[in-house]
Every structure is written in structure tokens, then in C-alpha cells.
Amino acid sequence: MLKQLFSAAALVALAGSPALAAEVTEATPVNAAPEKVWATIGGFCGIGTWHPAVEACALSTQGGKNIRTLSLKGGGTIVEEEVGRDDARMAYSYRILESPLPVANYVSTIQVEPSGSAGSKVTWTGSFEPKGASEAEAKAVIDGIYVKGLAAIVDKST
Template identity: 75%
Template sequence: MFKRFTLVAAAMLAAGPAFAADVTESTPVNAPAAKVWATIGGFCGIAKWHPAVEGCALSEQGGKPIRTLSLKGGGTIVEQETGRDDVAMKYSYVILESPLPVQNYISTIAVTDNGKGGAVVTWSGQFEPKGAEAAAKTVIDGIYVKGLAGIVDKST
């Protein structure tokens, strides 16, 4: 009996607790997918469509693009692009430095053709909250919702 309990407990500890939180937002866009992808643009294109971003400076570290976002009202976020597929219309990135209540943040933004002349943009992220998970999710969700609204506005 003790041996069985020990094995079960060891298996549970090896699996570890689920520290990661997930947030995903999607929105339809009444524009062709290629146009929406062009609106999203390069890694620093976010400064043109996200209402919270005042500016973006692009640099490189270890062969990977780095963007430093200047936020309206103050503050900066430094992010590294980890993957880009222009054919599939998506890119992924991680946050290196930020005032956001998250750590180990990984995100992807993607555009898909809806088959009816329009598109769907999906922005998703996974992270470990710093503090309350609900509060961290609310912050990230707000960033996504405002960003997606900006994409819709600039694409149509």
C-alpha cells in the first residue's frame, strides 16, 4: 500500500502543478486575409495598430528581432520574435522585460482566411501570472481586445 501511494505521489510531483495561464482572443475582419496580414506588418508594425503603443524601436540580439515598445502614458515592453511564417500569416514572440503582471510569456498572433473574403485574427498567449491569475488574465485580455480592435480599424 505504501509503495503504491509513493509511486502515485511521485508521479503527481513529476507532473507538477499547472502554473501557466492562457488567454486567447479572436475577431473577424471584413477584409481579405492578405490585407489584414499586411496591416499587422512586420514585428514593429504593432505601433501602427495598437492604441496603447506610442512607438517601436527594432533591434537584433543573437540573430533574433527585438522590439522595444514605448507605451502611451509611459513604460516600455521589450519583446523578442521567436518565429515568423509569412505564408501561414503568423508570428510568435516572448516578453523579455515589461511592467505587466506576467512572466515566461509566449504569444502568437495569426490571421486565417474565413473562406468568404474576410479573415479572422487570433491572438493567444501563455504565461505565469505574477500575483493573482485572474488579474493577470484581465490585463492580457485587455491588451488583446484593444489590439484586435485596432487591427480591424486599420484593415477596413
């Protein structure tokens, strides 16, 4: 009886919870001090100066939160809200509000950490639910964004 009750409770909990999110993480070493890398990427609208897919970034605020509107090369826009920032840890998190990307409930963090005697490691992680695409397709899109962005960070920081 107790086992059946436990099983029923577990099923109810699973049925009421959202679908498990997909996750993508990419990281790259950078031959520059963490502070130098953070100076390049740490501003919330700084992505407009280093990501090759971003034509321009416009920063605004809404309800006391930073909002960035990314104009993409070739057309399209992405609107993102900064949801967390820790300059001491050299990290910030954001979520997508509007986007043509095949994802929903997207939340991401980018962070710079010391690595080796004088270098850094940049890690970019995102979780999301696929939208209008398979999980593999959505992961491939996000992974491509991260890989190109991290390569550009290496170029800009060294």
C-alpha cells in the same frame, strides 16, 4: 506496490514541473482579405502602427533574433523577442523579456486566417504566469490589451 510506485513517480514529476500557465485568447473577424490584414500586422514592429497603447516601436536584433522595444503611451516600455514566424501561415510568436505587466514567462502568438468568402479572422493567444497580481487580474490586463489591439486591427484593415 506498483500503484504506490506510480503515485510517488507522479508526485515527483508534478513537484518538478513549473506551475501551470494562465492563458488568454481573443479573436475577431475582419472584413478584409487575409493578405491585407497580414500586411497591416505581420511586421514584428508593425504593432507600433496599429495598437492604440503603443507610442512607438524600435526594432533591433540580438543573437540573430528580432527584438522590439515598445514605448507605451503614458510611459513605460516593453521589450519582446520574436521566437517564431511563419509568413505562409500568417503568424508570429514572441515572448516578453522586460515589462511592467503583471506577467512572467509570457509567450504569445498572433495569426491571421481566411474566414468566409473574402474575410479574415485574427486570433491572439498568450500564456503566462501571473506576477504580483492574481490570475484573474493578470488575465484581465492581457485580455484588455488584446481586445483594444484587435479592434484597432479591424479599423486599420477595413
